[in-house]
Amino acid sequence: MTFQAKPLRLATSDAGFDAALKARLHWSAETDSQVEDAVTKILADVRKRGDAAVLDYTHRFDGLSVVGMDQLELKPAELKAAFEGLPDKQRVALQFAAQRVRSYHEAQKKASGESWSYRDSDGSLLGQKVTPLDRVGIYVPGGKAAYPSSVLMNAIPAHVAGVGEIIMVVPTPRGEKNPLVLAAAHVAGVSRAFTVGGAQAVAALAYGTETVPRVDKITGPGNAYVASAKRRVFGQVGIDMIAGPSEILVLADGSTPAEWVAMDLFSQAEHDELAQSILLCPDPYYIDAVQGAIYRLLNEMPRAEIIAKSLNGRGALIHTRSMEEACEISNRIAPEHLEIASTEPHRWEPLLRHAGAIFLGGFTSESLGDYCAGPNHVLPTSTTARFSSPLGVYDFQKRSSIIEVSEAGANQLGVIAAELAYGEGLQAHARAAEMRLKK
Amino acid sequence: MTFQAKPLRLATSDAGFDAALKARLHWSAETDSQVEDAVTKILADVRKRGDAAVLDYTHRFDGLSVVGMDQLELKPAELKAAFEGLPDKQRVALQFAAQRVRSYHEAQKKASGESWSYRDSDGSLLGQKVTPLDRVGIYVPGGKAAYPSSVLMNAIPAHVAGVGEIIMVVPTPRGEKNPLVLAAAHVAGVSRAFTVGGAQAVAALAYGTETVPRVDKITGPGNAYVASAKRRVFGQVGIDMIAGPSEILVLADGSTPAEWVAMDLFSQAEHDELAQSILLCPDPYYIDAVQGAIYRLLNEMPRAEIIAKSLNGRGALIHTRSMEEACEISNRIAPEHLEIASTEPHRWEPLLRHAGAIFLGGFTSESLGDYCAGPNHVLPTSTTARFSSPLGVYDFQKRSSIIEVSEAGANQLGVIAAELAYGEGLQAHARAAEMRLKK
The missing domain is CATH 3.40.50.1980 (Nitrogenase molybdenum iron protein domain)
Known part of the structure; x- marks a missing residue:
């Protein structure tokens, strides 16, 4: 049995691009x-x-x-x-x-x-x-x-x-x-x-x-x-977070071999039919080359069926006006995994505000990060990279504020605290501060 | 109208202390x-x-x-x-x-x-x-x-x-x-x-x-x-967190004026009838002195009615065998606010593992921290200080992992990643890594 995969082809210059992108990104964590x-x-x-x-x-x-x-x-x-x-x-x-x-x-x-x-x-x-x-x-x-x-x-x-x-x-x-x-x-x-x-x-x-x-x-x-x-x-x-389907977004300037990028899109798609693989690129010929590589490589993959379902159902190859615009759209998507398949990854990285993990340059395949580069592979999905972070040491620590007010400090802070506490109608707060003032 | 407040008196040496403490701490975030x-x-x-x-x-x-x-x-x-x-x-x-x-x-x-x-x-x-x-x-x-x-x-x-x-x-x-x-x-x-x-x-x-x-x-x-x-x-x-009723726990060695401690217990209790104020102290005479101060000071407070309800319903004065034992019990309670009313606060602080904020020494009333010491007053309640932290700058930031693998790095990491990916049955992950190996 052979499979075909043809991710949705979009261009930011299309009328209706925003709606089409929004529909493609839609994923609902419906509770059953x-x-x-x-x-x-x-x-x-x-x-x-x-x-x-x-x-x-x-x-x-x-x-x-x-x-x-x-x-x-x-x-x-x-x-x-x-x-x-x-x-x-x-x-x-x-x-x-x-x-x-x-x-x-x-x-x-x-x-x-x-x-x-x-x-x-x-x-x-x-x-x-x-x-x-x-x-x-x-x-x-x-x-x-x-x-x-x-x-x-x-x-x-x-x-x-x-x-x-x-x-x-x-x-x-x-x-x-x-x-x-x-x-x-x-x-x-x-x-x-x-x-x-x-x-x-x-x-x-x-x-x-x-x-x-x-x-x-x-x-x-x-x-x-x-x-x-x-x-x-x-x-x-x-x-920790409640994870949705896994996602990869590749920003490509056309300098990375198209087969590498195709395989990176596969590596996300093979997880799950609901996984999402998106390519953003200002060069339409390069997008064609990636689509060609997808055709060529798909049936070599043992998990071709899942990959095809994922790419056909949720994948997208998006032609942008520029790399700058690609970065803007990436910020809107806030992807879990973000590859910058470019010879100038440090030019684009500062423009990228929201992502779980950013993989810089053609040699940095997401799969290296998944297993052994060192950073964590538990990452925020479904646009939650707008406000959350990779799993880390900080998830297994907690903080306690430490406050030791000196006698001189209590004398100054007490006046201020009492003023504000009376303003809030919390008189015991005010009195507790006033009792520590110098007589 | 006058009010009376008599927090529950417990001693760690009582038979049934653990159960009595557990009952006192019980608070249920029942959803309506x-x-x-x-x-x-x-x-x-x-x-x-x-x-x-x-x-x-x-x-x-x-x-x-x-x-x-x-x-x-x-x-x-x-x-x-x-x-x-x-x-x-x-x-x-x-x-x-x-x-x-x-x-x-x-x-x-x-x-x-x-x-x-x-x-x-x-x-x-x-x-x-x-x-x-x-x-x-x-x-x-x-x-x-x-x-x-x-x-x-x-x-x-x-x-x-x-x-x-x-x-x-x-x-x-x-x-x-x-x-x-x-x-x-x-x-x-x-x-x-x-x-x-x-x-x-x-x-x-x-x-x-x-x-x-x-x-x-x-x-x-x-x-x-x-x-x-x-x-x-x-x-x-x-x-951010979903907050429960506010709490204070005072660890006292008997060196802080009893009125100060009583007023600190009030300052928590005046928030809400469900607020919780607890004193832990190895000196029973000092506990008596704090109870005496509660009697004397209560009816001076405009919010005496709320304070009385909170202290009578949820407050506790607990006689411990030692300050060390008081620290252990404090860790069990994981309070939102923790005052160390002691001349040796730095002796006890290292023993305290769970608390939203720790106030060291008799001059550091919680109310100073609430208003103007500097640290945040939004703190984890209801034992969640076991795993969460004060509101902070980190709550308004997120992190993205940065990974840039060099050509030499890809050649070494690729072998490892491929081995593990094949072990997990994720062949596209493995191939993406192998494609980056030197030919």
Whole structure:
């Protein structure tokens, strides 16, 4: 069977371009009321019955018949054995990737995740203390979309932040364990791991059970049940973002081989039929060349069917008037992954305000970033790069303001605070400040 | 009418202390289905009908009969006039507070909010670009709980972050405008302001109308309708935390005048009957002294009734075995405001892992921090200090990863990425990496 892929061809000079682009970008995170109802029930049940409920749901949804939670725990020795049993090349690759990811996140912590303070002219101390979370939970999908790289990308920043305990949950439908996922947990320094998934796993982490410890934050991707459960436990625990379909946007000036760009568009499209791959380019002949490469390369790909559905349904090749205009449109899209396939990436980068990750120059394929360049591959999707950031060390830290007002400081600040507090009708606030004034 | 306040007295050595503390801390963010239904309808209506819907709801809920949205806009000249019309003392106090808050947040930006990058041994560039949000919305409550200080605390960090446009919304029931709130908007550098509130204001900011521009993030406190609306538009826009009742925890070694501590407990309690004030102290005689001060001072307070309800319903005076144990219990509570009323605050501070803000030493009353010490007064409540942080410049910035892989880097990383991508069954990822290897 052969497939054809022809992403929608648009030009910014077309009448109706804005509407056509908007329609192409449209993606709705519709909530399914059946999913919502099921999740409500599962959360309440796990909260009430703990381990017993987790065992029931794991039996029902994953077909695992076990009598006790200890049979659902992956012990450190099993993780280690999985790592040691990998083919040499995989083991080396996993360690190499982990080391790069660790180095990058260590630099991130140093650059923006340390405590700071200063003294003002009154001798008062002001600052912030940055501390790691005590315990976090990492959700790792099982089954067909089991990604060991995601284990590294979630667990390593937590580890670098100094999180005390990292609890991983991963469903193993019908008992199938993915050795690369187990090995990644070993390499990334996961503290404990359970073969539990779905809303029941999220509930166990959020509320705690007799066996699964309650965590302070849950990160990691999952299906609609997991996303719904995370949304509902938010507040009880912290969560990372709720991810939509993955996206790539390539800004091309025509200098990168068209096959490379075509393959980069494929690499996003192969994730999922709903994934979105967009090319922006001022050169129509180059766009033709990329379309030609898509035709030529598609049927070499084992996942050609998914790629074709994604490109035909959600892909776009957009002819812009200029690279400057391409940058403007990219800002409107606020893509998860943004490649600047140009010989002058540093000319365009300052114009790009919203993106999860920016890949500069033709050699920087998104796939290098996905696995081993170092930066995190958990990135904001669906235009949320307008206001949110890649997963990072900062997601596993929190800040406490530090305020130590000196006696002299209290004497000056007290007058001001009292004035404003009386203005707000909060007299106890005012009195508390006034009591500290010099008599 | 006189009031009595007697917070629950507990001792950690009591049998059943853990359960008693848990019961005292219990606060449930129950959602009210009537509120939820109303909010669903308002959001959909504003999304569909824009300005017309906003005008309808503002008429219905705030009693404002106006014919056009321009009548709901507070023009810069009106904000400036409000500022200039303030009594001298208030004007000076507002400016002084704004300057302190600005200095602190500038230090915060410098310490943890700047872009960074480095080159690895292959010449690849890795880092993060930190950019301000384009446009944010600030919700300011109107009516009885109108706090100008909150205008400063929300708008100034956004301004320091470099946000392009700051849109303020504030309800003015029956047309009553609070001059201090308007003046604060002038001082803090708000770009545009509308006298709109409730779920309709949140909807206007999240979706945009003909007049109100769509924003990227909404911050600021509000009532149950506002909180529900913020929760629902999350994803469409960013939001800050959803705040619960305010809390103070005082760790006292007995060295601070008991009246000061009593007044600090009052200053939290006067906010709201559901506010929570807790004292932890190893000295039972000092606890008696604080209780005595509560008796003596309560009826001097204009808000004595609220204070009494809050202290009687949710307050606690807890006798601990030691200051170390008090610190442990404080970590369990993860309070919003944490005062260390001690002559050795730096001895105890390192033991305190979870708190929104830590106030060191007897001179540092919470009220100084609320108004003018500099740090933000928007802080995580209801134990969420376990995983979240004070509002800050970082809430108005987002990060984009920067990755520029050199030709030599692509040659090394490509082998690793391909190995891992094949392991995950993502062949297009692998091919994209392999195409960049040297031939």
